[in-house]
Amino acid sequence: MESTMKGGTPDISQQVCSYRRVLELISNKWSTLVLYALEDGGLRYGEIRRRIEGISQKMLTQTLRQLERDGLVRREVTPTVPLTVDYSLTALGETLLLPMRELKQWTNDYFDQVESARKTYDQAEQEDEAEQ
Amino acid sequence: MESTMKGGTPDISQQVCSYRRVLELISNKWSTLVLYALEDGGLRYGEIRRRIEGISQKMLTQTLRQLERDGLVRREVTPTVPLTVDYSLTALGETLLLPMRELKQWTNDYFDQVESARKTYDQAEQEDEAEQ
């Protein structure tokens, strides 16, 4: 659905909607970490939890549920006693790992520039305040 | 900094930290839209605002400030009356556009699979509730 472009600056929300959709999937605090934790193969609930320091039971469960609902992660229950539950990436989940790695690469390549930009910006701001 | 891997499942938080850093930059509601709005060249404040339907003054200003602080966007003030302010991508901002496009492409290629997975999941959930 292209914009009509009758003149003036068009609304780009439609075109850019794709970004919003992916971000819904991965922009929360734990999703990317869980996906990344599973990249080398399936893991049990407790194993994932040990791999991701600081995650609470509630958030791990909630994140796994969301990823399962979105078709990125598969959940398999083995009715032993006590219960055994395995999680692994689906084929779809694997495909998402690729653009995620691009982002990771960008960070490795460029994030120091972001940090120095921040330092410069904050310093200039400090001086502005000092003037008053 | 590799994990020591002495046995057991290691914490991956360190390795995965890169994801968190980028996501800090683009995971909020408006940052990607603003970056995308600027991809064809600089724009004035009001033009950006018209391009992104639904953004409030506060959020546009706040987003632009953050992007400027992170060195992704450049702000240029022309002291006319009334004021003229132009925003454009920095070289660093341009580099970020590439992995962002990868994510966009992923959405175009695979998001229908996410939606159908959701549908299936929600349907199964409904049936579970009906059983009770």
Add this chain to the structure above:
DNA sequence: CTGAATCCACCTCGATACTG
């Protein structure tokens, strides 16, 4: 035109306690 400042609703996330 381009903001800054304030107030508020919502939602995410965390801590805690309990269950099959």
Add this chain to the structure above:
DNA sequence: CAGTATCGAGGTGGATTCAG
């Protein structure tokens, strides 16, 4: 072991109002 349920703090984003 693998969850569920509840409560509450904190942060994000929106509406409104004021200013240079």
